[in-house]
Amino acid sequence: xxxxxxxxxxxxxxxxxxxxRVIEGAIVRDARxxxxxxxxxAEIVRGKRIVGIERxxxxxxxxxxxxxxxxxxxxSGNLRILPPQTPASKHDHxxxxxxxxxxxxxxxxxxxxxxxxxxxxxxxxxxxxLGPEPLAEGFTGDYLYQRAQxxxxxxxxxxxxxxxxxxxxxxxxxxxxxxxxxxxxxxxxSIDREGYRRLAKSVRQILAHAIEQGGxxxxxxxxxxxxxxxxxxxxxxxxxxxxxxxxxGVAIHEIRLGQRSTFFCPQCQS
DNA sequence: ACAGTAACCTGTTTGC
DNA sequence: TGCAAACAGGTTACTG
Numbered sequence: 001x002x003x004x005x006x007x008x009x010x011x012x013x014x015x016x017x018x019x020x021r022v023i024e025g026a027i028v029r030d031a032r033x034x035x036x037x038x039x040x041x042a043e044i045v046r047g048k049r050i051v052g053i054e055r056x057x058x059x060x061x062x063x064x065x066x067x068x069x070x071x072x073x074x075x076s077g078n079l080r081i082l083p084p085q086t087p088a089s090k091h092d093h094x095x096x097x098x099x100x101x102x103x104x105x106x107x108x109x110x111x112x113x114x115x116x117x118x119x120x121x122x123x124x125x126x127x128x129x130l131g132p133e134p135l136a137e138g139f140t141g142d143y144l145y146q147r148a149q150x151x152x153x154x155x156x157x158x159x160x161x162x163x164x165x166x167x168x169x170x171x172x173x174x175x176x177x178x179x180x181x182x183x184x185x186x187x188x189x190s191i192d193r194e195g196y197r198r199l200a201k202s203v204r205q206i207l208a209h210a211i212e213q214g215g216x217x218x219x220x221x222x223x224x225x226x227x228x229x230x231x232x233x234x235x236x237x238x239x240x241x242x243x244x245x246x247x248x249g250v251a252i253h254e255i256r257l258g259q260r261s262t263f264f265c266p267q268c269q270s
Numbered sequence: 271a272c273a274g275t276a277a278c279c280t281g282t283t284t285g286c
Numbered sequence: 287t288g289c290a291a292a293c294a295g296g297t298t299a300c301t302g
Contacts, residue, residue, distance in 0.1 A: 001295060034296090058297095074295090075297095111295080170294090260294095261295090
């Protein structure tokens with residue numbers, strides 16, 4: 001499940017292969033992603049040069065000298081750099097073709113997206129109203145504390161709300177709350193400033209560590225070269241129902257919160 | 271404004 | 287053994 005670390009890992013992986021290169025063509029085998037891929041994608045992108053690859057939240061922005069390709073990996077997407085003419089297999093929906101390589105989007109569940117943006121991507125509806133980047137300067141415990149005032153929602157749902165903070169999905173929300181010692185059901189508005197300072201620090205720490213490990217591979221995620229990420233081995237609570245807490249030994253609990261599986265240590269988190 | 275939930279989708283796991 | 291139901295989850299859209 002690509003969350004921020006997986007998307008950033010992908011960004012870093014594809015960047016050296018693509019920046020400065022001219023797109024020779026595009027092949028769309030199945031346009032039915034979250035939103036339809038533009039029917040004239042090949043005509044639009046042909047001849048454009050990639051000038052940089054950025055990430056905003058979980059979106060990848062392939063900036064060209066005449067517009068931007070926005071890619072989201074959804075839940076099951078990955079991008080690979082392959083030799084030109086590599087035969088496509090099932091769920092290989094799109095190729096961007098370059099002279100010496102091919103960028104291929106593979107996405108079994110088709111929750112991902114590939115869109116063309118004319119002009120400034122910042123003003124695109126999908127990127128408007130997004131909260132701060134957790135690894136950027138502006139993200140602090142004081143910011144979270146201020147946004148949480150009066151909110152009755154569970155802290156875990158609050159953390160996963162992209163308008164509050166981007167990039168934190170189910171896995172890293174669970175892990176951040178464990179590290180901060182906060183119970184996922186706690187009402188957001190009831191947590192004090194000190195709690196939010198711990199939480200902000202935990203979020204940054206978890207994400208940075210996961211990026212170092214190349215992200216978390218549970219089932220789908222692979223990097224641009226086909227290797228998995230290794231952060232799954234470092235998970236403290238996610239998917240560990242019934243196993244003993246690596247800090248105190250008590251069994252990890254699982255509950256549902258906002259339609260999502262939620263894991264915590266009843267001893268370490270309150 | 272906020273909170274909760276259904277929907278999108280398919281591969282895998284679980285239950286009968 | 288086989289088939290159906292449940293589950294996984296990022297994000298949007300809708301409801302109250």
